[in-house]
Amino acid sequence: MEKTTDSPADNPDVRERLLAEALRLFTSRGYAATTVREIVEAAGVTKPVLYYYFGSKEGLYLEIMNGIGSLFDQRVDALRMTNGTVRERLLHLFSGMFDGARMNLGAVRLAYAIYFGPPQGAPFIDFHRFFDQVLAIVDSLVAEGMETGEIRPCDRHPLVWTLVGSYHTILEEQICRTPPRVDRDGLCAVINMILDGAAPRSAAVRAEGELI
């Protein structure tokens, strides 16, 4: 369909500016409290420009949330394809997700505000799927580690929750504290420590012996 002459010409800068200002306002003032007028004023455009690109405030919100959702999916898919030991792949997965979240802290903060905050009338987003997807991937990596002998036979459930649970709290630290008290290296130290503890015991003692 050809665009009518009074539609704004497609302009990636304007589109990105609207997304950035909406995210900033949704996070600082709240989704419900932010008006279309405030967003367009902050982006230096008129209301029809916002309607042209996103249809509505809801459309703009969905674009932000679906954008971060797609980035998460792409990143997790890419992080799963690595070869290497289970330890290397878990470190790659967690540090890669950590980097992705750090690059999009504003959107992660907004997701937390919508998920835990009071009802704000925002369109539904299935936030649970992100956590559940990580649980499933880590569970399958832990299962593989037991098959290859990298991880000693034990109940997978507490080990998976320890790995994902520690990661998840360290992620929250990034959005809650300035500066965060655990960084990327700290995250890797946590994952390494958990996996050292879950290694076959005789191997761990051998490794310790070799170090001494």
Next chain:
Amino acid sequence: MEKTTDSPADNPDVRERLLAEALRLFTSRGYAATTVREIVEAAGVTKPVLYYYFGSKEGLYLEIMNGIGSLFDQRVDALRMTNGTVRERLLHLFSGMFDGARMNLGAVRLAYAIYFGPPQGAPFIDFHRFFDQVLAIVDSLVAEGMETGEIRPCDRHPLVWTLVGSYHTILEEQICRTPPRVDRDGLCAVINMILDGAAPRSAAVRAEGELI
């Protein structure tokens, strides 16, 4: 000061009903969106009764939050006084905090909504102190465990974050999922697994040998 005749007589039931209805409304509708009128109607009293007991909506909110804060402090104090091994004391601490949170899930949910949610004009509460206090207690218990030889010498930082981080995510599971996928026993399995991994390796191998 003697109460005037038109002040409501002190009535613990009325007071508790106001607290319960306010908590329910603050959590389901949001703090900012809840009016004094809605609270008193839900509690079946008149506005002056709310003002008599709490002064204002802010006063009612502070009473709820300071109430849960005091419960947390009392519980953590009580949980710290236990004798026993470091493992026993960590299990006692975490499962006791877990029980306390489960008994007050509504107030914990409200704290999360205020902490992560959009600005709602609620009076300031230092939510950070709860997490930080747990970090400090666990850190000192881990240090003690290294002195007594229950925990092998290592960097305390990742171990403390693994313990507190796993607990924290399992706590969030209680407020986010119905039913939660980790219960009290699951929490204890997680703490035990982390401590098994952090035990001196030769002792762990001996224990494993004894089991075979």
